[in-house]
Structures are given as C-alpha cells and as structure tokens.
Amino acid sequence: MIKEDPQPPRTENERRLHSFHYRRMALANLPSIDRLLQTEQVQEWLRSYPRPLVVEALRAGVDAERRRILAGEEGPSLDRILREALSALEVRCRRSLRRCINATGVVIHTNLGRSLLPQSAIDAVVEVSQSHSTLEIDVETGERSSRHIHIEGLLKELTGAEASAVFNNNAAAVLLSITALAKGKEVIVSAGQLVEIGGSFRIPEVIESGGARLRIVGTTNRTRLSDYQKAIDEETGLLLLVHPSNYRLIGFTQSVPAEELVALGREYGIPVMEDLGSGLLVDLSAYGLSDEPVVNASLKAGVDIVTFSGDKLLGGPQAGIVLGRKDLVEQIKKHPMARAVRCDKMTLAALEATLRLYRDGVALEAIPTLAALLKPPSEIEQLARTVAEKIPPGYLSVELVEGYSQVGGGALPGENLPTFLLALKHQRISAGALAYRLRLNNPPIFARIQQDQVLLDFRTIKKEEIPEVQSALVALAQYSGEE
C-alpha cells in the first residue's frame, strides 16, 4: 500500500515525485537481487566477499532505495543502491579489532593498545605462530623444559636479577606475587601508595583478593621508616612499595627510599616487593625524562621482588614481569595460580625479541615506544607541515600549533613532551562532530579536543599513516556538513 504523504508537497517536481503513479512506477523499477548479481561491479565483489553477505548487502541497498522512493525521492538509482550495498558490505566484513591511527599524542595509550611491537618482535610472533616451537622443550636433551627460560637469561643480563618469570600482565604478576608470598598474612603499604591504576586495579583490593590483609602506614603525604617498623609483627608477610605511576605527590612529602625499607625487611626477615608499573630498562634522564624509576635501580637497592608491565615503557607485548630473589621467584612460579595467568608463546616470542634489542644496544631506535618518546620536535613539525600544506581551501581550517604530548600508560605523569599539532576547525560542524567524522574514517583516527578545536598530534602518527591522515583531511575540507 502506498500512502499519500500527509504534508502537501510544494514544488511542481515534488508533487510529481510524491504522486501515486510516480511512486508505483519507481517501485516497480527497483532492480531484482538477481539482476544486481549479474552486474559487473557485483561480480567483482564476489571475488573478495562471501556470496551470502553480498546478497544481504544488496537487499539492504534495495530496501533503503525503496524507503527513499516512498519518502518522495527520485529513483531508483542503480548507482546509489550499489554504493550503499558496498559500504554495508565493507562494514560487515571489517574486523572489529583493527588498526587505527593514534593522533592523541599519548604515546602509551591503553585504550589504543599501548606499545607497538618492534619489527623483530613481530617476526618472532609470526614464526612461532606458523610453526611449532621450542616453547617448553630443551633442544639438547629433548626433555621437557620451562617456558620462562627463553627470557630469563636476557633479563639477568640486562638487570642483574637472580631470577625471573613472566605472566599475562602486571596486574596478574602483582596479584600472584602477593598471593604466593603473603596469603593469610599482612601486607604493609604506605597510605601514599594505595594506587588505583584505572578500571578495577586498586592496590587495597588486589591485596585482599590475593588473600592477604592490608596494613596501611603513614599518611597520604608522609610516611617514615618508623611507621613501617611500628607496624611489623608476627602477622607481617610482605613490605610493599608501589610506584605512584599515574600521579605525583608534590609539596610537603616524604616516602621511604627502597634501600632503607630493604634494610628494615632484612632485619626482620620480611621480603620487600616493589610494583614499578612501567618497567623502564634504560635511563632516559639524558633525554630530559628523569622522573621514572629504572628497574635496575630497584634491584640494586636490594628489593626482593620487582614487577612491571611488558607493554608500557618497556615497549614490548602485554606481559607482567617478575624479577628478583631466586627462592621467592620459585615460590611464585610454583603457585597453582601461576598456570592460570601464564603467558602464551606469542607473548614470549615478542618479549624475547624486544629484550634482545636492549641487549644489542639498539633499543632507542628500534623500539617504537621509545622512538616516539624521543622523536625530535623538528621531525614532528615537518610531518605536520607536509600534511597542512596539502589541504585545499574549503570548509576546514588547519593551523600548525605547538603543544605537548604525553607519555601515558601511567608513566611520567608530570612530563610534557614538546610537540607540533594541527588544530582543526570546521565551518559547519562542531569539534565533537569533527572528531566523530575522523573516527568514522577507515582506519579510524583518534584525536583530542581542546577548546572547540580538534588537535592532531604528529608525535604518535606513524610515517606510513601520513597519506591516510592527509586524505581524511582533504575529504573533510570538502565536506559541507550534509550527508
């Protein structure tokens, strides 16, 4: 049934399009799915897309065209049907988890997948996924071996640690270590270090779910050695230091250096553990990034167990690394929960390859996270300028501005890295709508919004992505704000 439109059409042409006869004719002329399947374009699609999905997309395209005709639009248009069907097909066949462009300037962005793997780590992942591997076997003896050994030698060499183990992520490493070392006992933590990392990872809750009891000492801004000392009794199982990775206490503050806590722990025979968070393996103070603890320093201070992430400043795959005293690492590895949070061969392959880059002395260039942190502003400016110059006059204003990038990943929260950005403004749409259009791009582009402007930070945009950013901006310059 074709109903007459309740609102009377105004122009002569609108009257014609809304007429019963026009609509009936137009609907009768809608192409059949079979006819569409015969067209050259659709035959081409069938070479790369599964037939049932092609048919489904064509149906959706025809249905949309039917609705347009009923709403009084001219039709049917074969071009329009095919265009819509193709974009529906592309969306339907796209993986949900796919690459995107990080233009936020946050180098270690948890929601965008943290660190990018170095090429050698990618190669290692491909190798062990395509073939069987020496994951848990000793090549010489042919006997069963441990998956931890592939990285243990490298970590010992790089950090001087006595022993190591790797788990699914740092949250797992912390939880497992607390359970294995202090279940049923008290864990002493300074009030200033009761960190929440984001989401559900809060130190007090982690300690509780590890089956231990939290004993808070000191105040938010000041904790002294004597505070720890007074809290130690026969219930104490662990002294825990937590790196306040995503915030800084400044002003009238005091915390106990690891060395002093270690000395106290030794006196009472209680192990000291430190959750470092980020796991920086090289000292970056020469590059002006001095506010982040280096793994070696904790070990040198005598901390018994140190844990950190594999995909923050270390720049490798998601993992939780445990380093320290051999007897304690053994205790952690042997705990029944260790199996539940162990990591897979792809992670281990990527981590081994990443650690080799540190050993070979090429980490700063070969590890994308470190390279992005150390990317010179002049290089960033050059990239931003190249893109800005290629945007034709239109609806989009593009301005090269100076600003700051962030490290992210709960590391160096106080550090601002000087950078160059393109500030975008669209004549017809808001900054929010502009950011949305950038996210609709394939690949999606994530930017930040500041004072009614969309900012693209070229520190975190890869060279290979520059043409993609450029064509997205060209399209926006031509976009009038209407569909």
Ligand SMILES: *Cc1c(COP(=O)(O)O)cnc(C)c1O
């Ligand atoms: C990031 C962080 C964690 C959690 O590490 P994941 O690798 O995300 O599991 C734990 N502790 C600290 C201090 C952190 O910064």
